[in-house]
Amino acid sequence: MDEQKQGEVRAELVAKEAELVRQRETLTRPYADQGTISFGKRVGDGTAMAVDRLSAVTAHDALGAALGEVHRAIVKLDEGSYGRCDACSSDIGAGRLEARPWSTHCVRHG
Numbered sequence: 001m002d003e004q005k006q007g008e009v010r011a012e013l014v015a016k017e018a019e020l021v022r023q024r025e026t027l028t029r030p031y032a033d034q035g036t037i038s039f040g041k042r043v044g045d046g047t048a049m050a051v052d053r054l055s056a057v058t059a060h061d062a063l064g065a066a067l068g069e070v071h072r073a074i075v076k077l078d079e080g081s082y083g084r085c086d087a088c089s090s091d092i093g094a095g096r097l098e099a100r101p102w103s104t105h106c107v108r109h110g
Contacts, residue, residue: 012101013074020067027056073102
């Protein structure tokens with residue numbers, strides 16, 4: 001990969017990293033001031049709040065996994081193995097990398 005293309009990929013990965021970090025921060029902010037959840041005999045605000053928090057935890061975890069993939073792709077770019085599958089070392093494929101530049105596995109292993 002030439003230096004210009006490598007620079008473009010790096011810029012795209014760094015932008016994705018910043019986006020994911022912002023999204024994770026946004027997910028954690030609303031709950032800081034809500035206090036504890038109380039449950040009564042009826043389904044109410046406490047139940048809805050608990051479900052919202054569980055959904056946010058799932059989204060937070062998914063964003064964390066994506067952030068890990070972006071970090072791994074940046075490391076691969078630095079070590080010269082970007083574009084090769086972590087599982088089998090085959091080419092990931094230009095189309096997959098264009099659609100998802102942080103891919104670290106080929107379609108078969110991804």
